[in-house]
Amino acid sequence: MEDLNNRNFLDLKIQKQRFRQLQLVLLVVATLLSTGIILISINSYKNYETETRSQLEQQLESIGELKSSEISTWVRERHGDAEVLRNSPGLPSILHQFIQDPASSSVHALLNNYLLTIIREYKYDSLILTDSYGQVVSSFPSGGEVPESLPAHAQYIVTRSLNNDQIEFLDLHRHDDEKNRRIYFSFIVPFYQEGSASQPLAAIVMTINPDDYLYPLITSWPVPSETAETLLVKKDGEDVLFLNPLRFKEDAALSLRIPLDNAEILAAMGLAGQEGIVEGLDYRGQRVIGTLHRVAGSDWVMVSKIDYDEFVAPIQARRNRAYFTTTALLLISFSILFMIWRGEQVRYFKTVDSINEELERRVEERTAQLETAKKELEAFAYSVSHDLRAPLRAMSGFGDLLQEELGAELSEQGRHYVERIQAASSRMGELIDDLLILSRVTRSDINYTQINISKLAREIIAKLKETEADLTVKITIEEGLTARGDQKLLTIALENLLNNAWKFSSQQSPIIIAVGCVRDENRQKIFFIRDNGTGFKMAYADKLFVPFQRLHRSNEFPGTGIGLSIVLRIIERHGGQIWAESEVGRGTTFFFTLPA
Numbered sequence: 001m002e003d004l005n006n007r008n009f010l011d012l013k014i015q016k017q018r019f020r021q022l023q024l025v026l027l028v029v030a031t032l033l034s035t036g037i038i039l040i041s042i043n044s045y046k047n048y049e050t051e052t053r054s055q056l057e058q059q060l061e062s063i064g065e066l067k068s069s070e071i072s073t074w075v076r077e078r079h080g081d082a083e084v085l086r087n088s089p090g091l092p093s094i095l096h097q098f099i100q101d102p103a104s105s106s107v108h109a110l111l112n113n114y115l116l117t118i119i120r121e122y123k124y125d126s127l128i129l130t131d132s133y134g135q136v137v138s139s140f141p142s143g144g145e146v147p148e149s150l151p152a153h154a155q156y157i158v159t160r161s162l163n164n165d166q167i168e169f170l171d172l173h174r175h176d177d178e179k180n181r182r183i184y185f186s187f188i189v190p191f192y193q194e195g196s197a198s199q200p201l202a203a204i205v206m207t208i209n210p211d212d213y214l215y216p217l218i219t220s221w222p223v224p225s226e227t228a229e230t231l232l233v234k235k236d237g238e239d240v241l242f243l244n245p246l247r248f249k250e251d252a253a254l255s256l257r258i259p260l261d262n263a264e265i266l267a268a269m270g271l272a273g274q275e276g277i278v279e280g281l282d283y284r285g286q287r288v289i290g291t292l293h294r295v296a297g298s299d300w301v302m303v304s305k306i307d308y309d310e311f312v313a314p315i316q317a318r319r320n321r322a323y324f325t326t327t328a329l330l331l332i333s334f335s336i337l338f339m340i341w342r343g344e345q346v347r348y349f350k351t352v353d354s355i356n357e358e359l360e361r362r363v364e365e366r367t368a369q370l371e372t373a374k375k376e377l378e379a380f381a382y383s384v385s386h387d388l389r390a391p392l393r394a395m396s397g398f399g400d401l402l403q404e405e406l407g408a409e410l411s412e413q414g415r416h417y418v419e420r421i422q423a424a425s426s427r428m429g430e431l432i433d434d435l436l437i438l439s440r441v442t443r444s445d446i447n448y449t450q451i452n453i454s455k456l457a458r459e460i461i462a463k464l465k466e467t468e469a470d471l472t473v474k475i476t477i478e479e480g481l482t483a484r485g486d487q488k489l490l491t492i493a494l495e496n497l498l499n500n501a502w503k504f505s506s507q508q509s510p511i512i513i514a515v516g517c518v519r520d521e522n523r524q525k526i527f528f529i530r531d532n533g534t535g536f537k538m539a540y541a542d543k544l545f546v547p548f549q550r551l552h553r554s555n556e557f558p559g560t561g562i563g564l565s566i567v568l569r570i571i572e573r574h575g576g577q578i579w580a581e582s583e584v585g586r587g588t589t590f591f592f593t594l595p596a
Contacts, residue, residue: 022340023341026340030337048322049319052318053315057277064292064293064304071218072215075169085118095202112141115204131198138516173587183210185210214244215437225310227247228304236257239267262278265282270301289311446485451482460495481516481517493571497529500563505532528591534584538590576593577592
């Protein structure tokens with residue numbers, strides 16, 4: 001049966017070890033697998049983010065470069081139109097005639113036909129004729145609304161153009177005429193008297209409506225977008241002036257201004273000299289990303305921008321897909337590993353259940369055997385208590401009769417023999433009593449209650465004082481000592497310990513006995529009983545609790561040698577420990593632990 005138990009425990013140990021190894025392997029696999037999936041997902045997402053961001057930035061850069069190039073080209077072409085008009089043969093002569101006689105219908109018709117060709121060919125809104133002082137003379141085509149005067153800054157540029165004999169660029173502007181508040185873009189072409197390089201004759205203001213070409217070019221976006229737009233800005237004093245209608249503010253052209261020192265605004269960044277891809281805020285205060293380009297041949301800056309949320313939307317969508325894909329892969333992987341672990345766990349517990357069933361059967365068998373042994377021990381105790389005591393009583397009784405009736409006739413040696421018979425009978429009776437106590441301690445049930453150790457110790461000491469009232473004693477019992485245990489068993493244990501302390505200190509004057517408690521590093525109570533008795537050598541401490549082992553001669557200190565064995569059995573049955581520390585001639589201290 002012992003071999004079978006060993007095999008069962010060995011099988012259980014092997015199964016447990018195998019299950020733990022599988023758990024460790026699955027944990028390592030799960031860690032490596034999850035780490036690999038996460039790293040691959042992160043790397044894939046980072047690569048996609050880098051590539052996508054680079055592509056979107058290149059797209060923004062390309063759109064900005066293309067638009068700024070087209071606008072620059074368009075401005076140069078319009079400047080070329082002005083050069084063509086200025087070098088037109090015969091035009092100065094017609095202008096001279098018209099200035100001299102504005103009422104001449106033939107001259108007016110000739111000039112009108114000439115300039116209409118220019119307007120139709122180059123798609124101008126109108127051509128305004130001024131005299132050499134910048135005052136409006138007429139407007140073409142005929143029949144259109146003739147502005148009473150040009151804006152003051154326009155008159156200044158016209159005058160400067162006539163004085164310098166150079167084509168001047170008149171930036172986007174509004175007329176002062178309340179009837180016409182449209183925005184225009186103009187070139188001023190100066191003309192001098194024929195044959196004179198110093199006598200201004202007139203100027204033609206070539207007026208362009210930006211709604212026809214420039215604004216559509218600026219506001220268009222080559223790919224579908226909900227927030228993307230392009231805008232033109234320039235510096236005007238200490239402000240950023242917006243030159244075109246905006247996607248989210250259509251009336252912004254020449255009316256929307258933002259302080260130039262607002263460094264977070266993309267337009268302000270561009271006017272401060274930055275170029276290329278930048279991030280910041282737009283005129284709405286919305287976070288955007290865009291590209292900045294200067295328009296060649298002008299003081300304009302083009303801003304091509306898109307809301308940051310829309311810019312990163314595809315990246316965020318990919319991140320979300322990567323998150324869900326990674327989560328799904330991790331769940332699938334962990335599910336597979338869990339099924340493997342669960343299958344092995346089921347097999348392991350089946351093995352454990354099988355072994356446990358076998359062990360339970362063995363426990364039942366052993367319990368039955370213990371019950372039988374207990375009954376046999378009880379029968380033995382009964383036999384000891386009754387059968388062995390009968391001859392002892394006979395020996396003791398006949399010894400007493402012999403001493404009473406024939407004591408006077410016995411010799412001194414005979415009386416000595418009788419006394420030895422009586423002493424041996426008494427000692428044998430004490431030995432039987434102690435053996436019965438040891439037997440009951442081993443097999444009795446424990447009824448746990450809260451016990452006042454201090455009170456119990458005082459009661460035992462009081463009984464000892466009654467038996468030997470002539471001795472001088474000094475007793476110290478700490479108050480409030482309590483423990484959980486069986487009242488009867490702990491009374492037996494304390495009686496043995498205190499009887500020993502009293503007995504082995506009886507040769508001292510005074511007898512000093514202390515009962516107290518200390519605590520170890522875990523705050524557990526350790527009770528102690530200390531005396532100033534004869535003590536013993538610690539080299540023999542291992543024999544202290546062995547039945548019938550005595551460290552002193554019986555003629556010095558009487559006893560059966562079982563008392564400490566009884567104490568050890570009681571303390572251990574309570575789940576405690578007991579040990580002693582001693583020094584010859586300096587006393588002994590017994591330490592023991594009990595449930596709190």
